[in-house]
Amino acid sequence: MAVVTMKQLLDSGVHFGHQTRRWNPKMKRYIFTERNGIYIIDLQQTLTYIDRAYEFIKETVAHGGTIMFVGTKKQAQEAIAAEASRVGMPYVNQRWLGGMLTNFQTVHKRLLRLKELESREQTGGFEGLTKREILTLTREKDKLEKTLGGIRDMAKVPSIVWIVDTKKEHIAVGEARKLNIPVVAILDTNCDPDEVDYPIPGNDDAIRSAALLTKVVAEAAAAGLMARSSRNGASADAKPEPGVAADEPLAEWEKELLAGSETAAADATEAAAAVEAAPAEAATEQATASS
Structure with a gap:
């Protein structure tokens, strides 16, 4: 199943870039066309880059890493706080203090x-x-x-930083690059792709666009936490690999999700047993009735 669909991207306005006079020529390869003085981003590429970033975040978190969510512009503040809190990750949605990293x-x-x-x-x-x-x-x-x-x-310091609007958060981007922390970010048509390790071409100004892409990043982190939990359950006594951080405790929401999954599995097992037993019970009743 796709991480996100083309329809979701279109409905959220992820394809709308900036005015043609406000662009970075380095973004040319991500642009599909121009319409009414606005650049239209190639969403086929966006889907590809989303999958790439999703897998990177998932694997990093699965091996004990963390991701910091950064977005201080008004359009992103609510989504940044909500999605980061949902998966128990750190976030900055007010003002970036120089030296945070x-x-x-x-x-x-x-x-x-x-x-x-x-x-x-x-x-x-x-x-x-x-x-x-x-x-x-x-x-x-x-x-x-x-x-x-x-x-x-x-x-x-986090293993990854997620940035909404690299131009506004240029200090955060600079600090992350100085420490060799991978940057995953939305790349609007006025951004510099050379500053981002895992770019996602898209609209970083619309509330729905920022919210959708931040949600995708949070879901990647959630998938990584679930994978980490499964691995820990399978090999509780296994030692961590050299250079890999020790796994961090699961967030409360994840514990509840795991508990719910186990309950659902138990219910499904009972239901299956009942279905298998039904023909035998029916045969017994029929034999009794015949005698």
């Missing part, structure tokens, strides 16, 4: 500070302070939550 050690200290303030607030640690002191600490916590809340549980 290249200076993660410092960022990690700010995360610890955020957790400290939250703990103090929840356990009565603000008691005995003046209203002004409480207000100052609360504002500090809220600011940290807004900018770092999406990466609060990130213990190390």
